Amino acid sequence: MRSGGGTAGAATLAVLRLRPDGGGWASAGRKTETPWPPRGPRRSLCSSGPPWRLLFFGSDHFAVESLKVLAADRSRSGGAVSSLEVATLSADVPVADFARRERLPLHRWPPRDVEGRFDVGVVVSFGCLLHQRLIAKFPCGILNVHPSLLPRWRGPAPIFHTILNGDTVTGVSVMQIRAHGFDVGPILNQAVHAVPESSTTDELADVLAAEGAQLQLLDTLRKLPRKMADKREQSPAGATFAPKISASMSWIVWEEHTCQHIDRLHRAIGSRFPLRTTWMGGTIKLVDFAGRCHISFAGRLGGLQGGDPEEAPDGGRLLQRLLAPGTEAARRRRRVCQSAGGREGVGWRAASHPPRQKDDGRATSATQVTERGARRLWQHANKSRLPSSA
Structure with a gap:
C-alpha cells in the first residue's frame, strides 16, 4: 500500500464537503461558476406538500373551469395553491380572457424563465405536446386533467367520441404528463361518471369540467405526495384514440x-x-x-x-x-x-x-x-x- 493513497483520499473528501460562499462554491479561496442550488429537476421538493406554485396551461371553456377553481383556492387560507400563473397558445382564447380579468400573470407560448419559479404544472385542454426539457423544470412534474377513463379515449376529443360511441360510463382522469405521447402517463386520480342517455357533448363537458376541477384536480393537489407515490401506469389493454372532429x-x-x-x-x-x-x-x-x-x-x-x-x-x-x-x-x-x-x-x-x-x-x-x-x-x-x- 502506498502511503500517499490516504492523503489523496482526504484531499478529495475535503473538496466535496465545501459549502457555498457568496453565491458560488468556495474552493481554496476561489469562486467557481457552479450555481446554488444546482440546476436540474428537484423531485425531492415534491414531498414537502402544499401549497404549490402553479403554472397553468389551457385554452378553451373546459379548461376555464379548472382555472377558476385554482384561482379561488389561491386566495383561501390553507389552500393547495400559493401562486398561480397562466400559459396559453393564443391571446384570444377563453383561458387568456379569464387570466386578464383575474389579473393573473400571462405567459406567451413557449413560456420562458420557468425554472425555479414553479413546483408543479397543470395542463387542461391545451392542445400542444410538451417537451421533456420543459417538463423537467417542474420539480413535481406536470399534471393533466383528461375527461375520460384513461386509457380509453386518449386524444383531443374524448367527450365527442364518448357520445358518438354510445358509452354509458365515462369519467375524469388526472395523470402525469409524459413527453413521448398524448395521455399516456401514469394515473394519479380517477373518478367514474354515468353518461345520461340523451346527453349532448356540451352538456357532458360542463359536468365533467366541474367534476374534474373541484373533485379531481384540487383533491390531487392537496394530496400530491401521496398520489405521486401511489400512481399507476396505464394498461395498454382497452386503449382507444379520440381524434379531432371535422x-x-x-x-x-x-x-x-x-x-x-x-x-x-x-x-x-x-x-x-x-x-x-x-x-x-x-x-x-x-x-x-x-x-x-x-x-x-x-x-x-x-x-x-x-x-x-x-x-x-x-x-x-x-x-x-x-x-x-x-x-x-x-x-x-x-x-x-x-x-x-x-x-x-x-x-x-x-x-x-x-x-x-x-x-x-x-x-x-x-x-x-x-x-x-x-x-x-x-x-x-x-x-x-x-x-x-x-
Whole structure:
C-alpha cells in the first residue's frame, strides 16, 4: 500500500464537503461558476406538500373551469395553491380572457424563465405536446386533467367520441404528463361518471369540467405526495384514440347509417357541425333532431296525423321527418312516414331557407320543395314505396 493513497483520499473528501460562499462554491479561496442550488429537476421538493406554485396551461371553456377553481383556492387560507400563473397558445382564447380579468400573470407560448419559479404544472385542454426539457423544470412534474377513463379515449376529443360511441360510463382522469405521447402517463386520480342517455357533448363537458376541477384536480393537489407515490401506469389493454372532429363527419349516408348512429352523431357534433345530406342536387342542413318513433301503419298515412305514435303489432317501424316552413314564426310540423321494413325511424326539423327561383321563374321556398319531394327522398333512402293515398 502506498502511503500517499490516504492523503489523496482526504484531499478529495475535503473538496466535496465545501459549502457555498457568496453565491458560488468556495474552493481554496476561489469562486467557481457552479450555481446554488444546482440546476436540474428537484423531485425531492415534491414531498414537502402544499401549497404549490402553479403554472397553468389551457385554452378553451373546459379548461376555464379548472382555472377558476385554482384561482379561488389561491386566495383561501390553507389552500393547495400559493401562486398561480397562466400559459396559453393564443391571446384570444377563453383561458387568456379569464387570466386578464383575474389579473393573473400571462405567459406567451413557449413560456420562458420557468425554472425555479414553479413546483408543479397543470395542463387542461391545451392542445400542444410538451417537451421533456420543459417538463423537467417542474420539480413535481406536470399534471393533466383528461375527461375520460384513461386509457380509453386518449386524444383531443374524448367527450365527442364518448357520445358518438354510445358509452354509458365515462369519467375524469388526472395523470402525469409524459413527453413521448398524448395521455399516456401514469394515473394519479380517477373518478367514474354515468353518461345520461340523451346527453349532448356540451352538456357532458360542463359536468365533467366541474367534476374534474373541484373533485379531481384540487383533491390531487392537496394530496400530491401521496398520489405521486401511489400512481399507476396505464394498461395498454382497452386503449382507444379520440381524434379531432371535422365537418366531414356531419354527412349522413342514409343507406349505411342507422337511426341510433344518426341520433348519437347529432348529439356528439351537432352543436359544432349541423348534420347534412344531399337532395335534388343541393345540400340540406338538418338542424334539429325530432326523435325516433314506433308507430302503427294501417296502409294510409292519413290515419297517422295527430296523436302519439304507437308501436306496430308486427314490430314494424317507420321513418319520420318533421318539416317546417321558413315563412311562419311559429313552426308547424308535418309528418311524412313510410314503412321501413322493421328499421327504426328518425325525425328531423328542416332548416329554413329563403325562397329560390324555379325553372319557370316562380319562387318557392326550400321547405315547400322538401314537402313535395319528401316521398321520393325516403324511397331513395329505403328502397320502398309510399302509398299513393298519402
